[in-house]
Amino acid sequence: MQAILxxxxxxxxxxxxxxxxxCSTIGLFPTVKVPSPVQIIAALQDxxxxxxxxxxxxxxxxxxxxQRVAIGFMLALCAAVPLGxxxxxxxxxxxxxxxxxxxxxxxxxxxxxxxxxLWFGIGLRSAAFIIFLGCxxxxxxxxxxxxxxxxxxxxxxxxxxxxTRRQIFFHVLLPGATPSIYTxxxxxxxxxxxxxxxxxxxxxxxxxxLGYMIMxxxxxxxxxxxxxxxxxxxxxxxxxDGLLRxxxxxxxxxx
Amino acid sequence: xxxxxxxxxxxxVNEHSGEKTAVLDAIDLAVExxxxxxxxxxTGCGKTTLLRIIAGLEVASSGDIFINGAKPAEPWKxxxxxFQEYALFPWRRVWENIAFGLEMKGVSTAERRDRAFDFIxxxxxxxxxxxxxxxxxxxxxxxxxxxxxxxxxxxxxxxxEPFGALDSQTRSQMRQFLFDVWRQSKKTILFITHSIDxxxxxxxxxxxxxxxxxxxxxxxxxxxxxxxxVTTDTFNIYRRRIITFLDDQKA
Ligand SMILES: Nc1ncnc2c1ncn2[C@@H]1O[C@H](COP(=O)(O)OP(=O)(O)O)[C@@H](O)[C@H]1O
Ligand SMILES: [Mg+2]
Numbered sequence: 001m002q003a004i005l006x007x008x009x010x011x012x013x014x015x016x017x018x019x020x021x022x023c024s025t026i027g028l029f030p031t032v033k034v035p036s037p038v039q040i041i042a043a044l045q046d047x048x049x050x051x052x053x054x055x056x057x058x059x060x061x062x063x064x065x066x067q068r069v070a071i072g073f074m075l076a077l078c079a080a081v082p083l084g085x086x087x088x089x090x091x092x093x094x095x096x097x098x099x100x101x102x103x104x105x106x107x108x109x110x111x112x113x114x115x116x117x118l119w120f121g122i123g124l125r126s127a128a129f130i131i132f133l134g135c136x137x138x139x140x141x142x143x144x145x146x147x148x149x150x151x152x153x154x155x156x157x158x159x160x161x162x163x164t165r166r167q168i169f170f171h172v173l174l175p176g177a178t179p180s181i182y183t184x185x186x187x188x189x190x191x192x193x194x195x196x197x198x199x200x201x202x203x204x205x206x207x208x209x210l211g212y213m214i215m216x217x218x219x220x221x222x223x224x225x226x227x228x229x230x231x232x233x234x235x236x237x238x239x240x241d242g243l244l245r246x247x248x249x250x251x252x253x254x255x
Numbered sequence: 256x257x258x259x260x261x262x263x264x265x266x267x268v269n270e271h272s273g274e275k276t277a278v279l280d281a282i283d284l285a286v287e288x289x290x291x292x293x294x295x296x297x298t299g300c301g302k303t304t305l306l307r308i309i310a311g312l313e314v315a316s317s318g319d320i321f322i323n324g325a326k327p328a329e330p331w332k333x334x335x336x337x338f339q340e341y342a343l344f345p346w347r348r349v350w351e352n353i354a355f356g357l358e359m360k361g362v363s364t365a366e367r368r369d370r371a372f373d374f375i376x377x378x379x380x381x382x383x384x385x386x387x388x389x390x391x392x393x394x395x396x397x398x399x400x401x402x403x404x405x406x407x408x409x410x411x412x413x414x415x416e417p418f419g420a421l422d423s424q425t426r427s428q429m430r431q432f433l434f435d436v437w438r439q440s441k442k443t444i445l446f447i448t449h450s451i452d453x454x455x456x457x458x459x460x461x462x463x464x465x466x467x468x469x470x471x472x473x474x475x476x477x478x479x480x481x482x483x484x485v486t487t488d489t490f491n492i493y494r495r496r497i498i499t500f501l502d503d504q505k506a
Pocket of ligand 2: 302303304415
């Protein structure tokens with residue numbers, strides 16, 4: 001059963017690609033609007049070797065995007081986890097802050113772009129800021145709920161074993177909230193990645209970034225390059241989440 | 256160290272409705288230095304609450320607690336607490352759970368390990384030092400919990416139905432085990448149990464709580480030499496007295 005499942009995991013996407021290619025070959029899809037998988041692979045090769053615009057190869061687009069996400073995500077992690085633990089712990093602070101969070105949270109990160117550009121100019125810093133906003137709230141809320149779900153008897157136990165408040169913070173609340181924090185990190189990274197590409201549609205000047213690359217492909221009306229770019233975004237998102245999942249299963253071996 | 260509870264009352268007030276629940280009503284009890292006292296009483300009468308107040312985890316409405324004749328400012332530093340639900344840290348291995356209190360005191364890793372492993376040996380936990388709590392049986396969990404408390408060397412140990420979740424065979428093994436630990440360590444122990452046999456087997460004195468709000472309605476000194484035999488006639492006499500008491504509480 002396991003073997004069948006793991007084969008199905010690979011075979012099913014392949015099947016879709018084959019069907020897609022078949023439809024393209026018999027002319028069911030107009031190639032300008034829906035390029036065939038073979039064309040997309042060729043486009044991918046173009047992006048990798050020639051680059052878009054010429055000279056700006058795919059690897060660099062990826063690295064620029066990754067850099068922006070990494071910075072925004074790390075900033076969000078460093079801010080949201082400690083804040084989440086504090087708000088999860090203190091009911092008073094939580095009650096004070098919840099309306100603010102719930103008002104800020106529905107604002108799409110992209111709506112901050114004008115302000116980001118005003119504050120930080122066009123460039124890495126404003127891109128990182130937008131991504132920070134995308135990652136921050138999921139991480140914050142998951143951390144809070146993780147802390148609130150820590151069994152109070154563990155806090156009592158730590159206290160009677162001589163832990164100070166500070167030690168309870170680091171040795172009980174933080175590890176107790178870790179499963180939930182990881183969930184938040186995975187959601188946050190996913191949203192951050194989506195936000196990034198969207199942000200690059202509008203506000204990058206450096207000439208690099210997957211979003212920027214796709215917009216360039218649109219300008220020259222090359223749907224094969226657009227889809228190739230989208231595929232890269234999807235794969236990178238998948239890989240990023242996979243990396244986090246590896247960290248997660250290491251950290252949560254006790255479960 | 257001795258423990259004394261004087262005229263202790265506790266009323267919970269519901270934050271939202273303002274509704275009051277009287278839980279403890281003028282509780283008086285004393286455990287002498289090195290003594291073993293058990294509390295027995297109906298579910299929900301306030302036994303856990305009493306222990307939490309003694310440990311400073313909850314605040315009394317009125318009344319006093321004395322440890323060695325003085326009112327402790329930070330009682331949780333002098334008492335150890337063994338919880339009904341074990342309360343092991345699920346992310347810590349057995350030895351790390353046992354060493355928790357030492358780690359909080361800043362004891363070096365090497366010394367923590369040494370001392371934890373010493374307890375692992377004495378408590379019959381050999382070979383399980385690197386396991387996580389989810390991998391342990393109930394009896395092993397409770398041994399780890401007891402070791403974790405004992406390693407910090409508290410003057411007084413409060414135990415809240417520690418064997419309540421164990422099957423009866425493990426339970427009588429743990430009863431014997433606790434007895435040995437107590438005789439060796441000479442700790443002052445206040446012990447809550449639902450098991451009449453456990454109470455008589457272990458205690459110098461058994462205190463019976465009435466149903467809520469709890470009052471000390473029975474105080475029974477067990478005048479039997481240790482080690483005790485649960486099959487004797489005299490044991491049975493004590494058993495009958497406690498059964499009668501508990502039946503009266505239901506009525
Ligand atoms: N924090 C609390 N707030 C309100 N009521 C409580 C609280 N803790 C315990 N109680 C109530 O106090 C009573 C005694 O509880 P407890 O001490 O746990 O009983 P026992 O351990 O004897 O079974 C119960 O009715 C319980 O609902
Ligand atoms: Mg209880």
